[in-house]
Amino acid sequence: MTYAARLSLVCAFILLACLLSYKWVGLQMNEDAGASRFARIVSACLQNRQARIPKFNNQDTVFLSNVNIIIKNGNLEQRETSLIDKSKPESFDVTLDEYIKFLLKNFLIKTDFEEKFQVNVFPSESSINVYFLTCDTTSILPPQAKCAYVGYFNSIVCNVKSVEEMFAAVDQYDRLYDVIGMNTSSNTMMRENSETLLGYAKSEIKKNQITWILGHELGHAILHRDLVGKAGIQLHFSYSYNKQEREADEFFAEKLSRSPALLAATGAGNSIGEFIEHEYRAILAQDESIDKKLILTRFVPTIIPIKIKLGLGAVPLIVRALNIQRAVQTAGMWEDTSGYYKIVEDNVTLIEPLQGVPLKEIVFWAATILGCVSVLFTLFSRRLK
């Protein structure tokens, strides 16, 4: 082997070693620097009193009914009447703060973090830290995300403003498409779209949103700690319904289906369909060529298909709700006997953004090209001699 060829080979090896160690050192540094940066940002928000539980409604209370009165359309035979706690009255109010802690406690049972969680408290490595922040979260949360598992200090960060906007959208509902109600004390059906039923349904939907969002993020916290912390992979930045996303939804559905307390208190699964109906129509309404009256008719999601453009960091709620709905069915909590939601799902087309090409792939191709160039250079310099 010629001197030039040997030199090129040695150079190529040194280059490769440098690249690998740079990536490794970089990751280590990133993890430590990232964690302390995260702690600094969160601590500043807490010190400035920029952390609070989102506003739920005028009274800031979540209505918990001992008796579940929401019935899914077309599935009357699946009516559930479940008791949360026989020692308590038929229905009672809790604050959203209490409700969130109830969720954390129950979703974390039989995990490494059983009874180890805190809300809006300085980060601790030994617990799940949940933050509802009103300060600027752009450097720690994916753009437009409501809540996300961040990895550092096992933290889930929620943006209060985004969560409240999500609640406010539900408060605008003026009719129901999927659920009907039943008054369990008189055993009579509630009048369609009556104020009482609407108010109850809206409260249930909002309660459910926070339930499945937190349940999903807790799934990431329990299942994907090493992935986010050590490998430095950020979840929710590019959207594809990958293994991690599916696992987080499955965690939610599994925990829910196995916990009578969670099932009864959250009523989850019952109002996801109603939420999907409204989100579907909100997306349709953006298309000016579609008649507004048509949008208000029943079963529209099975009639007019929609296309959703996916952006970086923002997984549309309807997509997350459809995934959760599927996970809930897979866990055996509810069966869509009518096949209605299968048709709705088929009618939703997702358009992946070009930015969705993962960085890993770019690095892989760059390294491959570099490798080929080195080999060619080695061969070429050998021939020259």
Ligand SMILES: [Zn+2]
């Ligand atoms: Zn996720």
